[in-house]
Amino acid sequence: MEKVSVDFEPIGRRISLQRGANLLAAAQEAGVRLVSICGGIGSCGECVVRLEKGQLSPPTIVEADLLTQSRLAAGYRLACQAQALSDVKLDIPPESLTAPQRLQIEGQTNEAELQPAVLAVEVELERPDIGDPRADSMRILDALRNRGYQNVQLPLAVMQDFSNRMRAQGWVARIAMRGAEVAGVLPIGSPILGLAVDIGTTKMAAYLVDLSTGKTLSKRGEMNPQTGYGEDVISRIEYANRNPEGRAILQSKVVQAINWMAEELCREVGESPGQIVDSVVVGNTVMHHLFCGLPVQQLGVSPYVPAVSESLEIAAHQIGLEFAPAANAYLPPNIAGYVGADHVAMLLATEIWETDKVVVAIDIGTNTEITLAAGGRMLSCSCASGPAFEGAHIRDGMRAAPGAIERIQIRDSQDIFLQTIDNQPPVGLCGSGILDAVAELLNGQIIDSSGRFIHGHPLVRLNENEGGIVLVQAPETGHGRDISVTHKDVNEIQLAKAAIRAGLEILLLEAGLTHEDIDEIVVAGALGSYLSVGSAKRIGLFPPIPDDLYRQVGNAAGMGAKQMLLSTHRREVAEEMSRRIEYVELTAHGEFTKAFMQAMYL
């Protein structure tokens, strides 16, 4: 039978199979993990793909029911319903992918102008002999002078490596120049590399970039090894306070992880970390401080003062990074104790700072940063949303790991459908799952708008007199215990979403606007990219504006870091932007408590 090929973009997977093959089956065979709560029976409507090129079977009745007319017209289909009739190219929206694969996706691939801090220049040096016993440093300075470089600075770290290297590689070299300063010495013909790093509290992402072309050569995500010393920033601050060597340990863990990622990324493309001549590192203020070896004690107590807020450019080797001897690490400014350099990077990447529109940028986490750009002003705040959205303080909560329930539908107020990460037997609920759960409980009228379980509803069981439901019965779970949602869980989500929504309302109030004025809401970060906007709106986490005004941008902080790596101009923009941002301290705002109480309702 005739073969056709199916391209899955932007993941970049391709598979060849028989004409007429089902797209969901094709995706499974290609290793593309589409969300499919109903198991492919056409009832959950989650396995959405968009046809970019080629011919599919006509839409089914199920699709006509679950997708809007306008979406169908735009090429959206349900993978479980469609067959490939020719070679096809499909675009997979991030929300159709299960969590582990979505980690790899960059929503926003905004290319920055290419204006790196470090450039390469190839030189040939004069060889020493008895009639010319000049120091090696003089040889390199003279060679660079011949290439037009005056008053060159030659850091000790470069010279520690230089003499042996020149004698081994024959007095020709690619010199990495940071302005008039030598950043490293590379073999002739080797690429000049940069590394962009986003240090999340839980996860880290690193991007290896060719600074001469701007091309991303490889990228990688890893767990932040500091998680072993505390799940959230507060427990890491406590660890650093409690142990005399705590700060140094946490620093060395994250630096080791970056070194390891750099090594792996370079190995993948046949290069060496010694060729990394520049880097940009972003993270929240606590991650930033721990990476730099800065004190964090004062970040743990009011008024939550950072040690350093201005941008930093530090010698990479000073903090243990094993890059080129005089490579630097650039860190954009922190705005406040809980609005860090990662938020700056995210704002940079999403370009909300240069819009005429009213745009909100949200990065949801244990701490949620929100920035409102409107009428030339930028207002930022930090919301103590707590770790509920990361699965903590939730009875059966967990991180977005295999077996975590990430999508839930409750049909007809009784039938519960689940999607777990990696399709593993369910073991708990991750952030997007618990968010869906509360939204579906509300939709099914199983809880009321104050979060109380409605007694008498067939799914509701008494649980310490407060109600609750069992999502999955013990025999069907991965660990043999029930997975439930309790009144307390709902309450935790109410507190979390109220903190975020109240923060947004205060920013709007400060700007003299309401949510109806919002032109766009950019949602970034891990949870922000995976959550269902519909569920978030349903529970009041997000304001009730049309779905198409929401933009889920994935790891925008990482993208911003990459832009700053590729362009010093982008660093200036980030610094200028940070200076313009007005920080609003919510706990000191007179209207905050009222807004918070209002936002508690579902």
Place this chain on the structure above:
Amino acid sequence: MEKVSVDFEPIGRRISLQRGANLLAAAQEAGVRLVSICGGIGSCGECVVRLEKGQLSPPTIVEADLLTQSRLAAGYRLACQAQALSDVKLDIPPESLTAPQRLQIEGQTNEAELQPAVLAVEVELERPDIGDPRADSMRILDALRNRGYQNVQLPLAVMQDFSNRMRAQGWVARIAMRGAEVAGVLPIGSPILGLAVDIGTTKMAAYLVDLSTGKTLSKRGEMNPQTGYGEDVISRIEYANRNPEGRAILQSKVVQAINWMAEELCREVGESPGQIVDSVVVGNTVMHHLFCGLPVQQLGVSPYVPAVSESLEIAAHQIGLEFAPAANAYLPPNIAGYVGADHVAMLLATEIWETDKVVVAIDIGTNTEITLAAGGRMLSCSCASGPAFEGAHIRDGMRAAPGAIERIQIRDSQDIFLQTIDNQPPVGLCGSGILDAVAELLNGQIIDSSGRFIHGHPLVRLNENEGGIVLVQAPETGHGRDISVTHKDVNEIQLAKAAIRAGLEILLLEAGLTHEDIDEIVVAGALGSYLSVGSAKRIGLFPPIPDDLYRQVGNAAGMGAKQMLLSTHRREVAEEMSRRIEYVELTAHGEFTKAFMQAMYL
């Protein structure tokens, strides 16, 4: 009976005793170790002191015999012959002291202008509160701006320590400013300290200085711990080449020793190394490179190229120095592979660079550096004098340690008188001892001008058919074996002195001068300060010009380092001077072999 006091300067010891007390006895009681080869019987003429104030008994016939009329007129006396008739103040010339005490003496106490690189400014910072959550970095920048400091640089290393310190010491601080850069943060009222270090191949010296007054608070000499890895620079280079971690080990040893000295020096005056905000380090090119972690392999092979010759200003913590967080270490330039930053420091301290006269500066060691200043030119060379003057390659040679014979007289061609360091039983010959020995052998016509022992002389014994004498018989030595001087020993000294003298002759030749044109010879360094100029002239190491044209200046390199610590202007002078120096490579000079052969004669 009436009491009088005797002051010994510049050591600064004072003792009170009965009027009429003998000065040599007084010195011994005060712990001032004067050289006294004859044991105080008035025959060796070594225990010279100079009366600065007070009244002594009239000169004896012995003194009239052993001291010239002009020296007597200038107040010079032999301590063994003079009695204190009133309170007296005596100046002890370095050459009158035994080796261990001379180590502590600084011949040249040339005070430099006070213009330190780092100054202190006291500031009070605004305390953070919920209405003012600015970063700590902003508080210090704002406070400094109020004191007139614009565009201040705030190194990460300072901020790593700052937040906790301010919360502990109450938001007031003494900020150490290096121009517009913060070098450290000190408690209110504490002195701002600097450290000058001279790293010798064998010995190190460190000086703790108050940068605001220029006063030396304490000083200390220690062995260079690298001696455990090789006695001379060549064996250290070999160690660094042979072992993968060799360079790092040698660096860490010397840095640890400096940290330890800094700690001890600060402890002595009740301060802490965290208050050291600036430092100057000098050493020969190999010591310089090992201290900086620079490669030394290329210094061990022709054409002996330094990795770095220009001056360096490096972050102290970058190489492991535990000073104030952003303290620097300044290293003056190296002139060549074997004319290092210590020689530059010595030239600076002795000020020969600004004289109109014809001046020679010599620093004798395994490698001997010579600079000739004449007619506005400065010519430098390095002589491979070898380790004979440090006791190596000499049958009974040893370092200047207790028991080393440091002075010798052979009277009437037969009676041998010795002075040992610490008056311990003799165990060997140190540099000044072996130099004296050869001179006295020559004086006593026991060897001839070609260095051959004269057969038939009563002291000469056959030793492998080449001759030799026994200086001390086995029963009288510290180890029960004879101490001898052999033909081979004499030959080693001939080679060593020929290398030095030939170097001097080549410099004179290059300048179109002869030794008769020399106005002054400055002799620095350990051996240079202890040797007998008379002996050195006798064997032809030094040219035959009057004794009073010689100036033995002690640790002039250390003094130069201290000057550069106290004055950035002196650093500029050192750099300018280094640029002016013309390096003469002896091994490439057409006349060198001839000059060397001529200089072999005694």
